[in-house]
Amino acid sequence: MRAVSFTPETVPGPDAPLRAALRYGLIGLGVLVVASVVIASLLAGVPGLWGALLGAAIGGGFILTTVVSVLLGAKLPPTMAGMVMLVSWVAKLLVVLIVVGVLNQFDFYSRPALFFTVVGALLIVLGAETYGVVRHKVPYVTTRAGDSETASEQE
Secondary structure, three states, X not given: OOOOXXXXXXXXXXXXXXXXXXXXXXXXXXXXXXHHHHHHHHHHOHHHHHHHHHHHHHHHHHHHHHHHHHHHHOOOOHHHHHHHHHHHHHHHXXXXXXXXXXHOOOOOOOHHHHHHHHHHHHHHHHHHHHXXXXXXXXXXXXXXXXXXXXXXXXX
């Protein structure tokens, strides 16, 4: 394992991987929106455009909400952070069910475009977020086993 050194002004914060995940997720969603709007519009016209936009909003919003709620709950005590995650999961599930239920009554959008864009958003945004987290380096300190000295005492 190679050692990584940081100067005090370049040390990433504890939420740096989550911020990178959010950044890469937004970039991936932006690329997906452009690609799906162009493809769906060419294949299905204006209904394809609406289906792609709605699918990107539903799929991308569903996934990105998780990262945002984890960022918001990161500084809370563990039980509160768990509560934030649970409430955000239930809330976004209810919002998606209501939105899909309401959209089911209308026919101004292409259902295949909506479906494929939602699936694409889930895959691309999750992949981009995973890439952002895995790619980010977070410093950690280990001490030799048996040392009575803690990491803060070694500084």
